[in-house]
Amino acid sequence: MTHEHFDAIVVGAGPSGNAAAYTMAQRGLKVLQIERGEYAGSKNVQGAILYSDALERIIPDFREEAPLERHVIEQRIWMMDDSGHTGMHHRSDDYNEQKPNRYTIIRAQFDKWFNRCVREIGVTVLCETTVTGLIADEHRRIIGVQTDRDGDGIFADVVVLAEGVNGLIGQRSGLRKELRPEDVALAVKEMHFLPQDVIDARFNLRGEEGVVIEAMGTVTDGMIGTAFLYTNRESISVGVGCLVSEFAKSGEATPHGILDRFKAHPSVRALLEGAEIKEYAAHLIPEGGYRAVPDLVGDGWIVVGDAGHFVNAVHREGSNLAMTTGRIAGETIANVLGSCLACTRDNLQAYVTQLQETFVMKDMKKYKNVPRMLEHGGHNIMDIYPRLLNRSAQTWFRVDGRDKKSKESEILRSARQARGLTGLLGDAFRLARAWR
Amino acid sequence: MQIFVCIKQVPDSGQIRVHPVTNTIMRQGVPTIINPYDLFGLEQALRLRDRFGGEVTVMTMGPPMAVDSLRKALTFGADRGVLLTDRVFAGSDTLATSYALSYLIRKAGETWGAPDIVFCGKQTIDGDTAQVGPGIARRLGLSQLTYVSGIDDMDLTDRQILVRRRGDHGVQVLRSRLPVMVTMMEGSNEIRRGTQADALRAARAEIVQWNAATVGISDTSLCGLRGSPTVVKKVFAPTARDEKAEMISTEGISPSGMAEALVDQIFSRQPGLRDDLFRQAAGH
Ligand SMILES: Cc1cc2nc3c(=O)[nH]c(=O)nc-3n(C[C@H](O)[C@H](O)[C@H](O)COP(=O)(O)OP(=O)(O)OC[C@H]3O[C@@H](n4cnc5c(N)ncnc54)[C@H](O)[C@@H]3O)c2cc1C
Ligand SMILES: Cc1cc2nc3c(=O)[nH]c(=O)nc-3n(C[C@H](O)[C@H](O)[C@H](O)COP(=O)(O)OP(=O)(O)OC[C@H]3O[C@@H](n4cnc5c(N)ncnc54)[C@H](O)[C@@H]3O)c2cc1C
Numbered sequence: 234m235t236h237e238h239f240d241a242i243v244v245g246a247g248p249s250g251n252a253a254a255y256t257m258a259q260r261g262l263k264v265l266q267i268e269r270g271e272y273a274g275s276k277n278v279q280g281a282i283l284y285s286d287a288l289e290r291i292i293p294d295f296r297e298e299a300p301l302e303r304h305v306i307e308q309r310i311w312m313m314d315d316s317g318h319t320g321m322h323h324r325s326d327d328y329n330e331q332k333p334n335r336y337t338i339i340r341a342q343f344d345k346w347f348n349r350c351v352r353e354i355g356v357t358v359l360c361e362t363t364v365t366g367l368i369a370d371e372h373r374r375i376i377g378v379q380t381d382r383d384g385d386g387i388f389a390d391v392v393v394l395a396e397g398v399n400g401l402i403g404q405r406s407g408l409r410k411e412l413r414p415e416d417v418a419l420a421v422k423e424m425h426f427l428p429q430d431v432i433d434a435r436f437n438l439r440g441e442e443g444v445v446i447e448a449m450g451t452v453t454d455g456m457i458g459t460a461f462l463y464t465n466r467e468s469i470s471v472g473v474g475c476l477v478s479e480f481a482k483s484g485e486a487t488p489h490g491i492l493d494r495f496k497a498h499p500s501v502r503a504l505l506e507g508a509e510i511k512e513y514a515a516h517l518i519p520e521g522g523y524r525a526v527p528d529l530v531g532d533g534w535i536v537v538g539d540a541g542h543f544v545n546a547v548h549r550e551g552s553n554l555a556m557t558t559g560r561i562a563g564e565t566i567a568n569v570l571g572s573c574l575a576c577t578r579d580n581l582q583a584y585v586t587q588l589q590e591t592f593v594m595k596d597m598k599k600y601k602n603v604p605r606m607l608e609h610g611g612h613n614i615m616d617i618y619p620r621l622l623n624r625s626a627q628t629w630f631r632v633d634g635r636d637k638k639s640k641e642s643e644i645l646r647s648a649r650q651a652r653g654l655t656g657l658l659g660d661a662f663r664l665a666r667a668w669r
Numbered sequence: 670m671q672i673f674v675c676i677k678q679v680p681d682s683g684q685i686r687v688h689p690v691t692n693t694i695m696r697q698g699v700p701t702i703i704n705p706y707d708l709f710g711l712e713q714a715l716r717l718r719d720r721f722g723g724e725v726t727v728m729t730m731g732p733p734m735a736v737d738s739l740r741k742a743l744t745f746g747a748d749r750g751v752l753l754t755d756r757v758f759a760g761s762d763t764l765a766t767s768y769a770l771s772y773l774i775r776k777a778g779e780t781w782g783a784p785d786i787v788f789c790g791k792q793t794i795d796g797d798t799a800q801v802g803p804g805i806a807r808r809l810g811l812s813q814l815t816y817v818s819g820i821d822d823m824d825l826t827d828r829q830i831l832v833r834r835r836g837d838h839g840v841q842v843l844r845s846r847l848p849v850m851v852t853m854m855e856g857s858n859e860i861r862r863g864t865q866a867d868a869l870r871a872a873r874a875e876i877v878q879w880n881a882a883t884v885g886i887s888d889t890s891l892c893g894l895r896g897s898p899t900v901v902k903k904v905f906a907p908t909a910r911d912e913k914a915e916m917i918s919t920e921g922i923s924p925s926g927m928a929e930a931l932v933d934q935i936f937s938r939q940p941g942l943r944d945d946l947f948r949q950a951a952g953h
Contacts, residue, residue, distance in 0.1 A: 237869070272700075341700075359868045361744070384865025 239265045239357075239389040241566055242378055244364045244402060246273035249538025249555035250395030251347040252291055254356045256563025262570060264356045265387060266348075267380060269363040273351075274344025277516075280424055280463055280470025282445060283338045287553035291560050292350060296332065300342040302465040303443025304333030307436075311500065313450030313460075314623040318500045320448075329442065337443045337463045337470070339424075367392060367406040367534070374577075375406070375533030391533055391566055391576035395559060398517045398539040400527070408534065409527035414481055415608065416521025418458065418546070420474030421488040425508035429467050435504055436464055447549065450619030452495045454486050457611040460495045461549070462504065469505060471496060474518055479611075488515060520546040523594075523601035530581035537562045545596050547603055554593050561587050606663045613652060613660055621651050670723030670825060672714040673774055673784040674747065675805070676707040678731050678738040679795045703738045706790030708745075708860040709853035713820060714788050715746050715861065721825060723785075724748040726777060730758055730769050736876045743871035744863045751777055755880040760894030763796070767804025768891050769881075774809060776884040785825070787811060787850045799852070806850035814845060818854045823847075 243254045246268035254266045270276035282305065288295050307324035328334065352358050359380075368377040368386045377388035394403050398417065403409045427435075436444045446462040453460070458475030473491045480486055495501055519525065519542040526542045529535065537543075538555035545554065565584040566576060574580050588594045607614070625644040648657060680699045714725045727742040729735050730753040739750030753773040761769065778784055787809075789802030799815075806813040814832055818840070822831040828847040833840050835854055863871070881889060890896060917930050936943045 275700075357869065357872045359865075359872055362865070362868055380865055382862065382865040382868055387865070387869075 236377075236385060236388050239263050239387070240570055241265070241391050241393060242267065242387060242389040243356075243393040243395055244378065245395035245397055245538075245540075246270070246348050246351070246358065246360075247277060247344060247395060247397055247538060247555060248347070248552040249540070249543075249559035250393065251344070251351050252287075252556040252559030253393045253395055253537055253563040253566075254351045254358075254559075255291055255347075255354055256560045257567055258351070258354045258356045260563070260567035260571070262567055265389065266351065266356050266358045267362050267364050267378065268348075268358065268360045270360065272345055272360050273348030273358075274341040277340040277344050280422060280465060280468070280472075281338055281340050281343075281552060282463060282549070283336045283343065284550065284553035285332065285334050285336065287556040287560075289332075291556060298346065300338065300346050301441075302337040302339060303438070303441050304328065305335040305337065305445050306438075306442045307444045309444065309446040311446060311448040311450070312619040312622050313448050313452055313498065313500065314620045315451050316499060317623055318448065318450070319619075319622050319626045335445075337445070337465050339465060339468075364396070364402055367402060367408075369406070369533075373532065375531070390570060391535060391581075393559075393562060393566070394534060394536045394540050395538050395555075396540050398519045398542075400536075400540045403527070403534075403536060403540060408531060409536075412517075412519075413521065413525070414478035415476060415604070416519060416525040416542070417477050418474040418518040418520045419477050419480060419488055419515065420472055420518050421492050421513070421515045422470060422472030423492065423510050423514075424465075424512040425469045425471065425505050425510055426467060427469060427505075427508045431507070432464055432467070432469065438464065441466075448495070449615060451616055452498060453491055453615055454483065455612045455616040456480070456483060456486060456491075457607045457615055458491070459549075460491075462501065468511075469508065471501075471505065476520065477517070518546070518551065519544050520604065522546065522604045523597040524604070526597065529585050529588075531578050533576055535562050535566065535576075535581050535584060543593060543597070545600065547600050548596075550596075557591060557593050558588065561591070602666060606666070610660050610663055613656070617651050618660075621648055670718065670721050670786075671778070671782040671784045672717060672723065672725045672786050672788065673777060674707070674711050674714050674725060674727045674742070674788045675770060675774075675790075675801070676711065676727055676729050676738055676742055677704045677790070677793050677801075678702070678729060678735040679704045679793055682794050701734070701738065703741060704790050704793045704795075706792060706794070706853070706855055707788075708790075709855055709857050710788030710790055710851065711742060711745060711747065712858045712860045713851075713853055714786070716858070717786070717820065717823065718748075721823065724781065726751060726781060728753070728770075728773055728777060730754070730761070730766060730773060733878075736878075739876050740871050740874065743874050744868050745860055746863045746867045749781075749877065750874065751877040751879065753879050753881075753884060755892075757881050757886075757889045757892045760897060761892065762897035762899035763798050763800040763804060764898060765892055765896040767801045767808060768896060769884075769886065770801065770805050771808035772884040772886050773879065774805065776879065783848065785828075785847045785849075786830070787848070789850065789852045791816065791852045791854060802850055802852045809850075811848050811850040812845045813850050814843060815852045816854050817851050818857045820851075 240262040241257050241264050243250045243266040246266055254264050257264045306328040309322045311318040311320035363381045364378045365381050366379045367375050370376050375392050377386045379386050396402050400409055443464045448460045453475055456475045456479035460473040463470045473495055519539050521542055529541055537558040543554040543558050544551040562584050569576055569580045628640050628644055678701045681702045684699050718725050725747045726749050727739055727747045728751040733754055736752055743750055758769055792799035803813055816835040817832045818835050819833045830847055831844050834843055919927055
């Protein structure tokens with residue numbers, strides 16, 4: 234029996250794998266995609282923000298068919314202490330535009346839709362099939378994959394590793410190192426169902442408008458992490474995430490413990506009141522930044538999306554980096570094979586070169602020092618400053634017979650007490666440097 | 670040998686939500702699955718094919734998205750899938766469903782050879798009526814073997830089949846003449862995991878799609894809502910009982926300790942029961 238041969242095999246049907254598979258099939262390649270979940274999206278964490286731009290470059294008219302929940306017209310950023318929050322709200326009617334820039338989506342539905350587009354453009358998709366290993370030839374060139382179903386290997390010119398954050402296949406084949414606990418966050422997320430009109434009223438929304446809340450502060454117990462809340466059409470996604478190393482250090486804190494605390498917080502409680510929890514999911518997020526990016530290409534293989542550690546944790550962007558890396562990898566492979574060349578490390582290097590020119594690598598580089606800064610000053614940012622900010626706000630806004638000037642000095646004094654002048658300056662310096 | 674397996678795409682009942690305000694079922698976004706009971710028929714069909722040769726055709730009547738279920742059935746190893754889909758079938762009750770399916774089966778028989786066995790599930794998890802299988806059998810003149818727990822033997826030259834059937838008071842062993850309509854009991858087997866070749870073939874297979882006219886239905890007044898005498902009188906969510914279940918902790922307690930705790934609990938709730946039981950015991 235002759236083995237079946239494909240131009241490319243894509244491992245995984247998340248945003249990065251779908252983008253890669255779609256791009257290659259669109260350019261006429263014979264593509265096989267393998268997903269271990271029952272369907273694309275079945276393994277993916279529910280509720281997320283979709284950034285239109287990255288998808289538009291792959292499927293320009295996605296808005297006509299994709300399952301979108303609400304477009305985001307308001308962003309709230311909160312610094313929380315135990316009894317409240319201080320923050321910034323940004324809302325604009327300009328976001329009610331013809332082609333909105335950000336949407337809330339439900340990943341299980343969205344990924345399924347994206348994967349249907351992938352099938353329709355001609356990719357052969359195997360679900361409920363796990364890739365168990367890569368097949369290499371005598372020159373250590375990757376030439377195919379092994380799956381957990383009975384049968385021989387399946388072969389291809391190139392394997393696209395879009396397997397997500399764990400990167401087990403790449404790791405097992407010695408293409409990359411194991412993840413470090415400091416480089417990944419563990420996130421938990423729940424969906425809370427509420428009727429649409431209740432959500433509209435609670436968040437001051439009309440029609441398809443949506444809100445995103447991102448919060449940090451004492452809810453994470455000083456651990457480096459954030460909490461979030463997004464409005465979907467008839468549900469609210471809430472979640473928290475903290476670095477795995479922080480949980481290990483704490484020993485006591487659990488992800489769902491922190492999530493429970495966030496949900497019970499006075500600023501959040503009323504927003505969720507009366508909702509019915511349906512889904513609960515936990516997932517890892519690669520947050521090690523630029524320095525944690527593994528080798529991206531080799532002979533017969535290329536890495537995209539979370540597997541390549543492409544997440545901008547500061548801006549909570551992941552799926553757009555996944556789609557962009559998937560698309561550019563797909564274009565690179567199509568170019569290489571289209572020029573009748575082999576998918577060698579050297580020829581695939583064009584992918585990395587091109588990524589350098591996009592926001593993906595530029596942003597990854599911009600924030601490359603953030604993980605280190607957090608490792609050293611994280612506790613202050615997550616705990617001391619939120620408390621300080623909220624206390625200062627109270628001092629400022631309470632009308633109690635004291636003059637404003639003394640209030641100003643009290644605020645300054647408490648800041649100095651909390652961190653010391655050198656500490657304050659140091660934090661400001663580190664923050665500025667990490668941001669640069 | 671030709672085996673037809675009828676499958677129905679149903680909402681995954683584990684993931685259905687009831688609207689907190691209106692109490693209606695929210696179907697939107699609920700994943701669909703193959704009716705679990707139908708998989709026992711499918712596996713039995715695949716085993717017979719592996720032993721006696723022939724083909725397994727899976728078929729369903731439903732909306733266009735039901736092709737997903739058929740493709741999934743091919744992943745398990747079925748040879749072909751046929752979808753009967755047409756607007757005229759919308760709103761079918763069991764009478765209209767079995768009417769449509771009997772035409773589908775007849776047409777499939779003309780196309781690939783008349784079926785020796787038609788498998789159906791015992792019942793569905795959404796309609797639960799267990800009427801469609803018998804409805805098909807009656808319309809096509811097939812012998813009817815419901816609640817079958819195993820097929821012991823089959824003879825294709827004598828055209829006979831020997832099955833075990835779960836009856837009210839035990840197991841019946843029945844011999845019948847082919848062709849038959851069989852509904853399989855749950856737990857009678859376990860659906861296999863298809864091979865890599867099955868999965869690849871399923872991913873690329875063309876699902877045959879027919880409409881009312883293709884299968885030869887000319888009288889659409891017997892289809893869909895028009896052909897369905899069943900009317901839904903009322904939909905309601907049962908009110909929750911005030912009484913909550915009491916839990917007895919099992920941690921660090923021996924089985925006899927648990928039994929005692931349980932008995933104590935019952936006697937404390939039903940004070941007269943203890944005396945009644947003692948009296949009865951004394952009387953014997
Ligand atoms: C709680 C949480 C909230 C997030 N919120 C946002 C957000 O709001 N906006 C945003 O842009 N990003 C968000 N992200 C990040 C975003 O989810 C990821 O960056 C994105 O999903 C990466 O896409 P991917 O295709 O690389 O990987 P994934 O989406 O993880 O997909 C990988 C796929 O590969 C499959 N797979 C893995 N191994 C194998 C194997 N061996 N064989 C076959 N298949 C395999 C998996 O089943 C999976 O379907 C969030 C992440 C989390 C955890
Ligand atoms: C009181 C009541 C009211 C209803 N009202 C409506 C209504 O208004 N609108 C509406 O759309 N539905 C309605 N239904 C549902 C509809 O009657 C059934 O879903 C449908 O007729 C099939 O019956 P069933 O699910 O009980 O199947 P069963 O008889 O339990 O199924 C037995 C087997 O038959 C086969 N089978 C059943 N259906 C199919 C199919 N479509 N394709 C292939 N094989 C199949 C399968 O092998 C299945 O395991 C109603 C059901 C009830 C009980």
